[in-house]
Amino acid sequence: MNSPDFSGYNGFMMRFQTKTLRNVLAAVLLAAVVIPDSAAALVIHASHRAFYEIQIGRVDSNSQIVDARGRMVAEWSRACDGWASSQRLVVSMAPGEGDPINSEVVMTSFEALDGTLFSFDSETRIGGETVEAVKGSAERAGPGQAGRATYNVPRGMVVDLPADTVFPFEHTIAVIEAAEQGQVRAFSHYFDGSQPENAPMAVNSLILGKARDAADGGENSFGALSAHKWWPVRLAMFASSAGKGLNEEPEFEMTQILQDNGVVRRFEFDYGEFSLVAALVEIEEIAPPRCD
Numbered sequence: 001m002n003s004p005d006f007s008g009y010n011g012f013m014m015r016f017q018t019k020t021l022r023n024v025l026a027a028v029l030l031a032a033v034v035i036p037d038s039a040a041a042l043v044i045h046a047s048h049r050a051f052y053e054i055q056i057g058r059v060d061s062n063s064q065i066v067d068a069r070g071r072m073v074a075e076w077s078r079a080c081d082g083w084a085s086s087q088r089l090v091v092s093m094a095p096g097e098g099d100p101i102n103s104e105v106v107m108t109s110f111e112a113l114d115g116t117l118f119s120f121d122s123e124t125r126i127g128g129e130t131v132e133a134v135k136g137s138a139e140r141a142g143p144g145q146a147g148r149a150t151y152n153v154p155r156g157m158v159v160d161l162p163a164d165t166v167f168p169f170e171h172t173i174a175v176i177e178a179a180e181q182g183q184v185r186a187f188s189h190y191f192d193g194s195q196p197e198n199a200p201m202a203v204n205s206l207i208l209g210k211a212r213d214a215a216d217g218g219e220n221s222f223g224a225l226s227a228h229k230w231w232p233v234r235l236a237m238f239a240s241s242a243g244k245g246l247n248e249e250p251e252f253e254m255t256q257i258l259q260d261n262g263v264v265r266r267f268e269f270d271y272g273e274f275s276l277v278a279a280l281v282e283i284e285e286i287a288p289p290r291c292d
Helices: 008-030 168-178
Strands: 048-058 066-078 082-095 101-112 117-126 129-138 148-151 158-162 185-190 200-208 228-236 250-261 264-270 273-284
Touching: 048 264, 066 273, 101 168, 129 158, 168 185, 168 200, 168 228, 168 250
Parallel strands: none
Antiparallel strands: 048 066, 048 273, 066 082, 082 101, 101 117, 117 129, 129 148, 148 158, 185 200, 200 228, 228 250, 250 264, 264 273
């Protein structure tokens, strides 16, 4: 097998697809919900494994990408001392000219219930060859405290995290609580280990209206796990610029159909020129652990 060509047009498309895929999985982490033992139990999070089918959504006339097909598996499972998550995304994107580019992204993470530790490990492969990888952990005294992320891959990378930085599950707590209370907006700085050159990023979350009934909309025929009210939530992720503040334009935007138990029925990832849609096609409940 020939190695991927990172020169010229092919190189541009591969770099573009790498950025697109890592943003997709960052957005999936944003949909994970956990309620720490000390928090008000506004949401009962479901440990589950969800399967999604990915297709192209909107395509503008000037889009570099004209078609996409793929699948994604996302899992959130409760451990005795935290929550573990894993995602695997396989997608083929077709540019306006040239052959489709086949990619795979695998990501795992763990977040401690007390908010002191977040570990992460992800790898992106194009044409079977690894083109990007990150691995490391972030530590702090607790939520609302400054911390530091240290990377094993790329080795030597360190990211300082200000006191208002939240980890993925923390962020979603704020969004779900805001939705339950009838608020329309939640904003926070955010760290999930991806894109260390832009970390910590910022997420602006808009809750688009009141909760909808479980029977409304699609992707609702999966038994008890899908029999929950939901909100449409619009998220915009902004990158930092070498300590100079946030970029004015978001890295990407996403709309998700988020249930009150943490299950996401549908994602739409908006990249300006085109969008990707991930629709729930199957879901499995994961039994909780037996802890002392």
